[in-house]
Structures are given as C-alpha cells and as structure tokens.
Amino acid sequence: MKKLLLLLLPFICLSQDLKLDHSYTNSPDFQVGDTITIKFNTIQITENVNPNLYVFDYEYNNKLLQKIEHRWKVTDNETNTNAQVSLNHWDGYKFNFSDDYDENDLSAQYSNAWVGTADSYPSNSDWSVERITIQDGVGITYSNTLIEIDFKIKDKINTDYTNYNNVTHLNWMRAEDNSTSTLYDVDAMQQKITLSDVEGGDAGSVTINLKTSNDKPTHYKYDILQNGSSVADGYFDANSQAIVSGLENDIEYTIDIKVDDELASDWLDDVATVTDVFLVFKEAIGAGSSPGGTTNTFTHSIQFLLGEVNNSGNVDFDDSYVLLSHIMNENISEWFTSSANGSKNVWGEKNQYGYSTNDYYFGQKKHFTPTDDTKVFDFGHGLIGDVDFSHSFEPIVTETPKAQTVAGYAEDLDLDISTSLVNGKVEMIVNIEKEDIAGMQFIIEYDKSILEFEEVKFNTGNLLTNFASERENKIYFGSISVENNENIKVGEPYKIVFNPKQTITNTAGLVYFKTTDAVTDTGKKIILKIK
Amino acid sequence: MKKLLILFLFISCSDTIYIERPTQEVPETLFMPQAVGLKLESYIVEDKVRINTKLPRDGKYRIKILDFSNTIISQEIITGKEGDNILNIYVKSLPVSSYTVELYTKNNIFVGRQNFSMK
Numbered sequence: 001m002k003k004l005l006l007l008l009l010p011f012i013c014l015s016q017d018l019k020l021d022h023s024y025t026n027s028p029d030f031q032v033g034d035t036i037t038i039k040f041n042t043i044q045i046t047e048n049v050n051p052n053l054y055v056f057d058y059e060y061n062n063k064l065l066q067k068i069e070h071r072w073k074v075t076d077n078e079t080n081t082n083a084q085v086s087l088n089h090w091d092g093y094k095f096n097f098s099d100d101y102d103e104n105d106l107s108a109q110y111s112n113a114w115v116g117t118a119d120s121y122p123s124n125s126d127w128s129v130e131r132i133t134i135q136d137g138v139g140i141t142y143s144n145t146l147i148e149i150d151f152k153i154k155d156k157i158n159t160d161y162t163n164y165n166n167v168t169h170l171n172w173m174r175a176e177d178n179s180t181s182t183l184y185d186v187d188a189m190q191q192k193i194t195l196s197d198v199e200g201g202d203a204g205s206v207t208i209n210l211k212t213s214n215d216k217p218t219h220y221k222y223d224i225l226q227n228g229s230s231v232a233d234g235y236f237d238a239n240s241q242a243i244v245s246g247l248e249n250d251i252e253y254t255i256d257i258k259v260d261d262e263l264a265s266d267w268l269d270d271v272a273t274v275t276d277v278f279l280v281f282k283e284a285i286g287a288g289s290s291p292g293g294t295t296n297t298f299t300h301s302i303q304f305l306l307g308e309v310n311n312s313g314n315v316d317f318d319d320s321y322v323l324l325s326h327i328m329n330e331n332i333s334e335w336f337t338s339s340a341n342g343s344k345n346v347w348g349e350k351n352q353y354g355y356s357t358n359d360y361y362f363g364q365k366k367h368f369t370p371t372d373d374t375k376v377f378d379f380g381h382g383l384i385g386d387v388d389f390s391h392s393f394e395p396i397v398t399e400t401p402k403a404q405t406v407a408g409y410a411e412d413l414d415l416d417i418s419t420s421l422v423n424g425k426v427e428m429i430v431n432i433e434k435e436d437i438a439g440m441q442f443i444i445e446y447d448k449s450i451l452e453f454e455e456v457k458f459n460t461g462n463l464l465t466n467f468a469s470e471r472e473n474k475i476y477f478g479s480i481s482v483e484n485n486e487n488i489k490v491g492e493p494y495k496i497v498f499n500p501k502q503t504i505t506n507t508a509g510l511v512y513f514k515t516t517d518a519v520t521d522t523g524k525k526i527i528l529k530i531k
Numbered sequence: 532m533k534k535l536l537i538l539f540l541f542i543s544c545s546d547t548i549y550i551e552r553p554t555q556e557v558p559e560t561l562f563m564p565q566a567v568g569l570k571l572e573s574y575i576v577e578d579k580v581r582i583n584t585k586l587p588r589d590g591k592y593r594i595k596i597l598d599f600s601n602t603i604i605s606q607e608i609i610t611g612k613e614g615d616n617i618l619n620i621y622v623k624s625l626p627v628s629s630y631t632v633e634l635y636t637k638n639n640i641f642v643g644r645q646n647f648s649m650k
C-alpha cells in the first residue's frame with residue numbers, strides 16, 4: 001500500500017497546472033506608516049497550459065493595512081498589451097474557506113467554497129476583499145507581474161491584533177482557456193503574507209468608532225472640538241473608524257458626527273420607509289402589539305425622538321402623516337431625514353446613546369476624554385425619521401429588560417420578483433404569498449437610456465393606500481394599510497410597466513432591486529429575500 | 532440502392548410532419564460544447580454583454596443576477612427554445628462591481644452559472 005502511495009505521489013503533485021503568487025517588493029524592516037507594494041503573478045507548472053482568463057479574489061486586513069492605490073502591470077508585457085482588466089472592491093467581508101480543501105488549492109476553493117455558496121463571504125469588518133479579472137485573446141504570460149497594490153501599514157495599537165501575521169490571503173482563483181472552456185488547477189505559491197518586526201506607532205492615536213447599521217460609514221464626517229473650537233476633523237473610513245492624532249490626554253473634547261448630505265444624496269430618501277410609517281402610526285394610536293391595545297409600539301425611548309418628525313414635541317398621528325407623505329413623494333416637513341431636508345443627526349456615546357438623563361437628552365453624550373488607559377471611544381448615530389433603525393444604531397438594551405429589539409422582531413420572507421418582455425413592453429411583476437403584510441415598499445432602479453417608465457398597476461385590495469413615484473432613474477412604489485385592517489392581497493399586487501426606447505432582445509439587468517421593505521399588521525418588520 | 536428506395540418509400544408514406552426549427556447563428560465566442568449551460572461573451576463588461584443560454588428544452592427560464600453577497604438584485608423570466616439562445620445582460624444601470632449570472636428553470640432548478648466584472 002505504501003508503495004502504491006509513493007507511486008501515486010508524483011501524479012498527485014502534478015495535478016496543478018499553475019500557481020498564483022503574491023509577495024511584497026519592499027525590504028523589511030517595516031515601520032508603522034510605511035508604504036508596501038504587493039505584486040501578484042502566476043507561475044507555470046504544466047507545459048502547454050495557456051489560460052486567457054484569470055479571475056481571483058484576495059483579502060487584506062483593513063485594521064492593519066490601508067489600501068492606497070493599484071497599478072496594472074499585465075498590459076506592460078509585450079504579449080498582453082490588449083488585455084482587459086477589472087478590479088472590484090468590497091469592505092467588511094472575509095472569505096469562508098472550505099475545510100475540505102487546502103487553502104492553497106485555489107481552484108478547489110473556487111469550485112467548492114465560492115461558486116454557488118450562499119455564505120462564501122460572511123460579514124467581517126476587519127477584512128476587505130478585492131476581485132481581479134484579466135482576460136485576453138491570447139494566453140496571459142507567466143512570471144510577469146499582473147498588478148501591483150500599495151498599502152500603508154497601520155498602527156495596531158487600537159486593534160485586537162498583537163502582530164502583523166497573515167495580513168493578506170489569496171482566497172480562490174479561476175484560470176480558464178476561454179476558447180475551449182477548459183478550467184485549470186491553480187495552487188497558491190504564497191497564500192498569506194506576514195510582516196515581521198513592524199516597529200513604531202503613535203501611542204497618542206485616538207480611535208473613534210462609529211456605530212450605525214448603515215453600510216455607508218465613509219459618508220459620515222466628524223468634527224472634534226475643544227472649548228467650541230475645532231481641533232480635528234475628517235471622515236470615517238470603511239471600517240467605521242477615525243484614527244485621530246494630536247489630541248491631549250485628560251482634556252475633555254466634544255464630537256460632532258454628521259452625514260455628508262452631498263455624498264449621501266443617493267440614499268437619504270431610503271431612511272424613512274413604509275415600516276417607519278407603520279410603527280409611528282401604531283405608536284400614535286396606542287395600538288401596541290394589537291390594534292385594540294393601548295400599549296407602546298416603540299421599544300426604545302429614542303424612537304420617540306427619531307419618530308418626532310414635525311417638531312411638535314411629541315409623536316402623534318401627524319408624524320405618521322408626514323412620513324406617509326414622504327414615501328408618496330410629498331415633502332410637508334423639514335424636520336426629518338430626506339434628500340430634500342438633508343440628514344437630521346442624533347449621536348451619543350454608545351453606552352449612553354438612547355437613554356435620557358438629566359445631563360443627556362435621549363442619551364446624546366457627545367463628550368470624551370482620552371487618557372493613558374483609554375484611547376478608543378464608540379459613538380452611536382441615528383437619523384430622525386428612522387424609527388426602525390434601518391440606518392441607525394439601535395441602543396444597547398439595558399434600561400428595559402423586557403423590551404424586545406426591532407431587529408429581534410424581524411422575520412424573513414421569500415419574494416418572487418421578475419421582469420419579462422411582454423408584447424414589446426417590459427413588465428416587472430411582484431408575487432407575494434404572505435397574507436398578513438400591512439405595508440410594503442420597493443425602490444427599483446432602471447436603465448433610463450433604454451427604458452421609459454409607463455405606470456405601476458396595483459392589485460393590492462380596495463382599502464389600501466397605494467403610492468408610486470418616479471425620481472431620476474428610480475421608481476418608489478408600495479402600499480400601506482393604516483386606517484383599517486385590510487392587508488395587501490396575495491398574488492401579484494404590483495405590475496410595473498416600461499416602454500423600451502430601442503429594440504431589446506430581453507430584459508436581464510435593465511431593472512434592479514435596490515431597496516425592499518415590509519411590515520406585518522402587528523408591526524413586525526419583514527426582511528424580503530428575492531428568490 | 533434498394534435500402535435507399537425503402538427509406539424513400541417510408542418517408543413518403545409517413546404522416547409525420549417534420550418542422551424545421553429556425554437555427555440561431557452562434558458566434559464563435561459564444562459557442563458551447565456542452566449540451567446545456569450558460570456562456571458569456573466577455574467577463575469584463577461595460578454597457579452590456581451577450582450571453583448564450585443553451586437550454587435542454589423549450590420553456591420558461593429564469594436569468595438571475597446576484598451581487599457579491601449572492602443576493603439576487605435582478606431577475607428575468609425568458610421564454611427560450613431548446614438549444615442556443617443568444618441574449619443580452621444589460622449592466623449600465625448596475626453599480627460598478629462584480630456579479631454572478633445564474634440560469635434556472637422556471638421552477639428554480641439550476642442550469643448554469645457565470646460571473647462577470649464591470650469596468
């Protein structure tokens with residue numbers, strides 16, 4: 001048996017066709033703040049293997065490295081001057097390697113851990129992922145650098161990391177001869193990069209962590225003030241962090257955290273949606289968990305601040321009317337977050353945020369004092385109009401143990417939405433089978449250069465309030481049942497019709513689903529998942 | 532010769548009507564040796580990309596576009612014919628990113644998958 005294994009070993013080793021390598025080009029030792037360059041290249045193992053398509057993912061630890069820029073090098077070699085290249089970037093994800101295959105076996109990780117795997121990239125705020133795609137009409141040459149990427153080494157002082165081990169990983173690779181659809185086996189030469197003996201670091205760095213459920217932390221800016229004068233300002237990074245230097249120990253500072261309305265113009269109208277309308281309405285009528293009840297719908301006191309959208313001082317029916325008008329594209333109040341009004345910001349130190357005291361109105365404690373021992377501060381951020389915390393930090397539940405979080409109430413619902421070409425028109429149909437949905441809202445985007453919006457056809461029921469509006473290349477539509485007990489009809493409640501401006505063969509990609517939101521008649525938020 | 536005559540006689544007497552399917556010309560870049568599946572003309576895309584959906588039989592099929600987190604962001608139901616069907620994926624309105632295209636039957640039985648990146 002041993003002999004047989006020894007005999008098979010060379011064949012097993014020969015199963016790989018090429019290797020993907022990545023390595024830094026600089027000479028150690030490194031200092032915090034240094035720029036390092038990481039280059040990627042392939043190495044030929046088997047003769048006559050000439051892939052002309054490379055797609056691979058790598059990831060880097062964004063707490064320890066900050067990407068600066070990248071430079072394509074593959075088009076510099078004489079053979080691949082016409083190669084097409086693409087680099088895509090995502091923050092906050094880390095690859096879930098298959099345990100059944102070696103991490104070095106990049107083609108096996110591609111086939112078994114990424115292709116068709118729903119949880120291939122779970123959220124992880126410490127990591128960023130980049131996808132590199134190179135295709136050419138001829139084979140992509142080996143040994144030449146494909147791409148160089150520059151990173152700045154960050155200080156690990158305010159992280160959970162004690163060293164710079166494994167700061168990058170090669171995740172998977174697809175290498176293919178596209179003319180014959182032949183996939184090749186790829187192994188990693190160096191799958192992880194470790195930076196040894198990184199020295200230095202500013203012990204005076206202060207880290208501000210932004211706490212928000214919004215996935216656009218780079219749209220938030222901070223301003224740190226001492227005695228009313230600004231001493232440091234800037235934007236949060238993709239990890240929701242700001243690393244601030246130049247502050248002094250034992251000095252109390254005040255921080256302002258606000259959304260940059262210009263950067264956020266694309267999503268400010270998505271903050272207040274149909275769930276917010278429904279929750280404010282239920283709170284206003286004192287419905288609680290059932291329409292006939294008299295208990296609170298809100299589960300956190302800060303929702304009374306976020307739901308007070310007409311500056312009257314309390315949450316009542318008028319507030320739900322303001323929010324309902326907003327989703328129907330009518331702006332009748334300037335006191336809540338929208339693209340017309342800009343952001344209306346609420347923030348406070350994480351453990352205080354949301355809980356009123358004599359010192360802090362709704363827990364908006366905006367002070368912090370760096371010391372030798374404490375250099376990391378967390379601040380929760382909310383937006384007026386966002387009572388379901390879709391774009392806001394939900395307070396830490398310590399004040400009312402029996403309170404259930406809004407997120408805790410949420411449930412998933414499969415939804416069938418599709419487009420088709422029908423008699424020369426593009427129709428998008430929403431199909432639902434759940435019977436207790438009292439509110440539903442969709443935001444879709446479409447290719448305005450090819451399609452012209454015609455109408456939304458509603459078949460939701462007789463007593464519901466339906467709405468549809470077109471803003472730029474987006475359609476906002478949906479329904480809400482606020483004054484009666486009728487729910488949205490099951491079946492096909494919505495049909496959206498477009499007219500093509502030019503001849504099209506089909507509709508794939510012409511319309512895409514941007515935001516979906518729904519709420520049941522008991523106020524439970526529904527997370528819609530398109531199947 | 533005798534065999535040919537018998538064959539001719541058989542065809543002449545048969546009631547079966549043979550309908551010739553219009554065949555769609557398949558560009559070399561979209562040729563697929565497999566019996567069924569999905570192929571993209573390019574894996575780096577700007578405005579739109581041609582695709583070949585090679586189907587096992589006539590019927591309705593789903594073309595799904597999934598984002599990086601494998602969430603469906605666009606879905607079309609097409610009526611396809613057996614064999615090669617040259618269609619388009621229009622990407623101009625999509626945020627610049629990398630996407631997966633999946634082909635399913637109307638009842639969500641998997642047929643094929645490819646991915647592309649936008650410039």
